[in-house]
Amino acid sequence: xxxxGTFLLLTVIVLLLLPLLSLGWTTLxxxxxxxxxxxxxxxGRRILAAELDRDLEDRREGTRRxxxxxxxxxxxxxxxxxxxxxxxxxxxxRDDGPPVMGRLVGLATGAGDTLRGEAAExxxxxxxxxxxxxxxxxxxxxxSAAPGAAFGRAMRQWExxxxxxxxxxxxxxxxxxxRRPVRLSAIxxxxxxxxxxxxxxxAAPIRAWTLFLEDPDPWSGGGLFPVVSATLATVFLSxxxxxxPAILAALRISERTxxxxxxxxxRRGSAWFAAVPGVVWGTIGAGVLVGGxxxxxxxxxxxxxxxxxxxxxxxxxxxxxxxxxxxxxALRAIDRTxxxxxxxxxSCGATRWxxxxxxxxxxxxxxxxxxxxxxxxxxxxxxxPLLMVGAARSVGGMSTESxxxxxxxxxxxxxxxxxxxxxxxxxxxxxxxxPLAFLSLxxxxxxxxxxxxVATRLLRxxxxxxx
Amino acid sequence: xxxxxxxxxxxxxxxxxxFRGWTVRHRARDxxxxxxxxxxxxxxxxxxxxxxxxxxxxxxxxxxxLDDLPDVExxxxxxxxxxxxxGRGVDDLSLKRRTGxxxxxxxxxxxxxxxxxxxxxxxxxxxxxxxxxxxxxxxLRSVGAWExxxxxxxxxxxxxxxxxxxxxxxxxxxxGSPEIVLLDEPCAxxxxxETEIVERAILAISGSTTVVLSTHNLAQxxxxxxxxxxxxxxxxxxYGPTDRVFQxxxxxxxxxxxxxxxx
Amino acid sequence: MPRSARxxxxxxxxxxxxxxxxxxxxxxxxxxxxAWQAASGRGEDWGRVFGWFxxxxxxxxxxxxxxxxxxxxxxxxSRRIPMATFARIASAMxxxxxxxxxxxxxxxxxxQAWGVPAQHPAWAVxxxxxxxxxxxxxxxxxxxxxxxxxxxVDGALALGANPQRILWTLSLPAALPSMGAALMRAVxxxxxETMAVLLVSGNFSSSWGGADGASSxxxxxxxxxxxxxxxxxxxxxxxxxxxLLSLWTMTLHGLALRLEPVDSEGASE
Numbered sequence: 001x002x003x004x005g006t007f008l009l010l011t012v013i014v015l016l017l018l019p020l021l022s023l024g025w026t027t028l029x030x031x032x033x034x035x036x037x038x039x040x041x042x043x044g045r046r047i048l049a050a051e052l053d054r055d056l057e058d059r060r061e062g063t064r065r066x067x068x069x070x071x072x073x074x075x076x077x078x079x080x081x082x083x084x085x086x087x088x089x090x091x092x093x094r095d096d097g098p099p100v101m102g103r104l105v106g107l108a109t110g111a112g113d114t115l116r117g118e119a120a121e122x123x124x125x126x127x128x129x130x131x132x133x134x135x136x137x138x139x140x141x142x143x144s145a146a147p148g149a150a151f152g153r154a155m156r157q158w159e160x161x162x163x164x165x166x167x168x169x170x171x172x173x174x175x176x177x178x179r180r181p182v183r184l185s186a187i188x189x190x191x192x193x194x195x196x197x198x199x200x201x202x203a204a205p206i207r208a209w210t211l212f213l214e215d216p217d218p219w220s221g222g223g224l225f226p227v228v229s230a231t232l233a234t235v236f237l238s239x240x241x242x243x244x245p246a247i248l249a250a251l252r253i254s255e256r257t258x259x260x261x262x263x264x265x266x267r268r269g270s271a272w273f274a275a276v277p278g279v280v281w282g283t284i285g286a287g288v289l290v291g292g293x294x295x296x297x298x299x300x301x302x303x304x305x306x307x308x309x310x311x312x313x314x315x316x317x318x319x320x321x322x323x324x325x326x327x328x329x330a331l332r333a334i335d336r337t338x339x340x341x342x343x344x345x346x347s348c349g350a351t352r353w354x355x356x357x358x359x360x361x362x363x364x365x366x367x368x369x370x371x372x373x374x375x376x377x378x379x380x381x382x383x384x385p386l387l388m389v390g391a392a393r394s395v396g397g398m399s400t401e402s403x404x405x406x407x408x409x410x411x412x413x414x415x416x417x418x419x420x421x422x423x424x425x426x427x428x429x430x431x432x433x434x435p436l437a438f439l440s441l442x443x444x445x446x447x448x449x450x451x452x453x454v455a456t457r458l459l460r461x462x463x464x465x466x467x
Numbered sequence: 468x469x470x471x472x473x474x475x476x477x478x479x480x481x482x483x484x485x486f487r488g489w490t491v492r493h494r495a496r497d498x499x500x501x502x503x504x505x506x507x508x509x510x511x512x513x514x515x516x517x518x519x520x521x522x523x524x525x526x527x528x529x530x531x532x533l534d535d536l537p538d539v540e541x542x543x544x545x546x547x548x549x550x551x552x553x554g555r556g557v558d559d560l561s562l563k564r565r566t567g568x569x570x571x572x573x574x575x576x577x578x579x580x581x582x583x584x585x586x587x588x589x590x591x592x593x594x595x596x597x598x599x600x601x602x603x604x605x606x607l608r609s610v611g612a613w614e615x616x617x618x619x620x621x622x623x624x625x626x627x628x629x630x631x632x633x634x635x636x637x638x639x640x641x642x643g644s645p646e647i648v649l650l651d652e653p654c655a656x657x658x659x660x661e662t663e664i665v666e667r668a669i670l671a672i673s674g675s676t677t678v679v680l681s682t683h684n685l686a687q688x689x690x691x692x693x694x695x696x697x698x699x700x701x702x703x704x705x706y707g708p709t710d711r712v713f714q715x716x717x718x719x720x721x722x723x724x725x726x727x728x729x730x
Numbered sequence: 731m732p733r734s735a736r737x738x739x740x741x742x743x744x745x746x747x748x749x750x751x752x753x754x755x756x757x758x759x760x761x762x763x764x765a766w767q768a769a770s771g772r773g774e775d776w777g778r779v780f781g782w783f784x785x786x787x788x789x790x791x792x793x794x795x796x797x798x799x800x801x802x803x804x805x806x807x808s809r810r811i812p813m814a815t816f817a818r819i820a821s822a823m824x825x826x827x828x829x830x831x832x833x834x835x836x837x838x839x840x841x842q843a844w845g846v847p848a849q850h851p852a853w854a855v856x857x858x859x860x861x862x863x864x865x866x867x868x869x870x871x872x873x874x875x876x877x878x879x880x881x882x883v884d885g886a887l888a889l890g891a892n893p894q895r896i897l898w899t900l901s902l903p904a905a906l907p908s909m910g911a912a913l914m915r916a917v918x919x920x921x922x923e924t925m926a927v928l929l930v931s932g933n934f935s936s937s938w939g940g941a942d943g944a945s946s947x948x949x950x951x952x953x954x955x956x957x958x959x960x961x962x963x964x965x966x967x968x969x970x971x972x973x974l975l976s977l978w979t980m981t982l983h984g985l986a987l988r989l990e991p992v993d994s995e996g997a998s999e
Binding site: 005006008009012013015016017018019020022023026242244245246248249251252253255266269270271272273274275276277278279280281282283284286287288291320323324327351352353354356357377380381382383384387388417441444445448449452453456 | 739742743745746747749750751752753754756757758760761763764767800803804807808817818819820822823824825826827828830831832835836860861863864867915918921922923925926947948951952955956960968969972975976979980982983984987
């Protein structure tokens, strides 16, 4: 009977944790660099292709989805006879076309040289980033050059760079001898086929880091850092705009040892307000902030940014949403400080502020920090209200100025939860199995869990006994 | 009001605290009714009576802790050394500095023993240093606790036993040289040995300081104070020298309470 | 007290007094704005308002009905949750995470294997139930732990009772109010998260509902609020739906508070 109970228990646990386990597995799996392999089919055909993660349609139709050397997606209905790693094959992901696979037969540097062999491979790894940096630097110089001779010089340099860029090409040859040129500055990622089965798995976290740091690009995807920074900015700004006032309110209510009627109503109200769903707060944010204050600000400044939402509106909405949670937790933390200690301090002639500073805060500081973090955790887990106050559902739909390293307070903004759930990344990302969508979701989950664990740890400590 | 026959004072005895017609009402309920009482300077006065008789309220009337209770109305006068304690324009914070209070349950402030004892001076803006250390030592010596606590000054006060905590509280109450020390059932949670230690400390400080002690412990009330005041239902029933009140009570209710027939 | 300390104290006191009113004022203003907009607009279609509200409530209750058996079984079978840290991590996830995996990965696999329709609102119930089962389990287990008085257990053991008997006759009856409170909070949460589930389904379109067929308040707000004109009929109806949903969740939380006040972080699911 006991064994049956334990078995049932473990089954229930595994079932309940399945989505979480599946998320971790799928994220790693989708982040594995697709490996170019030689597929020999039973009808005699030989193709160079990378097998992609099997999705719903493939299984039902009994097909295998592969990315072919020219970047097109193929569906193999035949059984594969054998699959072999092609050690010299490269996989190149670029932002001006579909990915390309093949043997690297040569690399033109743009300065007239052609490299082969190891030199070409080294250049393939290093030159794309360098060329992009040069172009960015030159573009900045052109923009900042004073009119006249300096501008003319800068434009000539720019023109030379552009010509060199057009000539900087890598040549990949597939099994049929077809050579495909790839512009170096358009290359986002490139890797050589791995001979070990473990290699791609080990490369998955590194690839996650690369995708994280990459400049965001509406065509080829990539660039999670701006999304992460906007998410973090929204959450922590909500902590400042909502959490701090909530803690001040808790301290204000607790100032008196016997609270008045107003304080009692606020205590009860905070528990009830914490029950209001996030989507209702999003509605209020949409009406009051975006439609109301945003409209008035735009008329005042002659702009269109504020009525499209923004990080600031998102932060205020999340702050209002999480304030009751923070307030309730802060009140509980302060109530845990012994009332007699406050009375002793008052009897010594301490003012209410001195009682707070010298008695309440030293004992309740950990609990107050936990209350603030628990508000952040609540804010981080809410995605739906942000959709209503301007979170962008498409990177492609945003101006390039909004998609950058540090978020601006007005205008459409990015959020991990929104982009994970409705991935706007182009078809290419979908073909590669949505690695960014799963990575976004994993990052969001990690953020929420980290905040929740920190909050739990802080709130479970009792009042400190020593100074 | 109690007839003068049962409210005797010794000739030449200075009055330190005086209640004149003092009444305290909380939400239409009388907590104290028409209290006329004079407490002599430098003596120990005990307040006895059953729970709810108004002992703690009387103490709170001296140190102004009644301010923290909402919806309280007062009538009459309370004078400390001739200065009114209640009324418009009275600075309750500076008045609190003239009193020291020790509460029941041996609760202490967060922090070390040193911080607890020095607390009233820290409120006045004193900074850690030799001067503060000397003041702490003087307070602890005045309650006879220096030798016991000199090696524990920087330990958390909450880690001490109840009796030691009350000594720390008593020392804290004396820091800043208050005129009057109020003790609200200071030995309620202590065992007999700890009670003896605290009582010796109380005796040590009387003489230079007026002590008002609220207690349920009749044995303590019979051996410690110079005067005893018996309160019942917010009224002062009897007040006089300890020996006389315990051996020849005038009021029947006093005799009933002291003999244990109720309370 | 030195003059500088008095000035600092006055300044800090002013910040505390004024800053302490910001949060309550914002909360009450928000509630007032919502109520005023819902009451003063031109909406007249109470049928669709109650339809949306009923959708939210039904989805929430149905989702928790699904979550209840595994949560209860887990809490009763194991007094201390194995892999406790992992379980708490799972319960700290936003609901969109398990819902995403269920609706986009596991659900399609099941649909293909058993021929079940993949795009059906019933999957929302599955996502809600599956996602909230672990937090509910933790809440139940915490309730059993907190409400069991150690002295009762010692006494019962001394009288010869076995752990199962103690669980059913002592612990469970004592913990029922707390478990009921956790259940109500879970229903409130599930009712309020229908929009998040729709969002992760990847089919953010009228196949899940529109102005005429929206299945819940959250869905209706997500789909129709951007197009609604302020003060118009649709706008007012949507806000009335939001008010009804809030009253529903607040009522559930209020009942939960009556059953058991939230005295620790573990008490809320």
